[in-house]
Amino acid sequence: MEEKKLCEEIENLNILQHRYYEQRSKFKWIPNMDKNTRVFHMSVMQRKKKNQIDALKLPNGTWITEANEIIYYLVNHFTCLFKKDPEEDRYHIQLQAEAQIYRSCNNTISLVPSKEEVWNTIRRMKSLKAPGPDGMPALFYKSCWETIVDEVTKTIQDCFATASLP
Numbered sequence: 001m002e003e004k005k006l007c008e009e010i011e012n013l014n015i016l017q018h019r020y021y022e023q024r025s026k027f028k029w030i031p032n033m034d035k036n037t038r039v040f041h042m043s044v045m046q047r048k049k050k051n052q053i054d055a056l057k058l059p060n061g062t063w064i065t066e067a068n069e070i071i072y073y074l075v076n077h078f079t080c081l082f083k084k085d086p087e088e089d090r091y092h093i094q095l096q097a098e099a100q101i102y103r104s105c106n107n108t109i110s111l112v113p114s115k116e117e118v119w120n121t122i123r124r125m126k127s128l129k130a131p132g133p134d135g136m137p138a139l140f141y142k143s144c145w146e147t148i149v150d151e152v153t154k155t156i157q158d159c160f161a162t163a164s165l166p
Contacts, residue, residue, distance in 0.1 A: 019128075125142075
């Protein structure tokens, strides 16, 4: 009996590992449950190497190769790039065109979604595509829906009602 439980646990862990590597490889891998082949692991490692930044050329023409220097430069660059411009509030842009959405259409698209609409949207999402800002792929929401339905639905409905994200 205990041996059967251990075998089931090993199989579950293999499935979790399979999903992890499937997401990491960005391929439609393992149609026949191809387990731990050298080709598969090499493709994951190749993708990791391809996405790595080893050196960065600065605007003054110098190169930086140290990982900490690259991180520091990129963080500072994008922090400055996305700062709010203090002059921005001074300028008010007046729109020349009239509104294109009719009041009846606006009322329809502004309605708070029902539990069924939230589920239908999640159900149509591709399970292993890019995860959202929370880092969770749609597969998580699909497989745990019965447990998280109330909390997820309430959060989404609150976003519509307050017009703000949590």
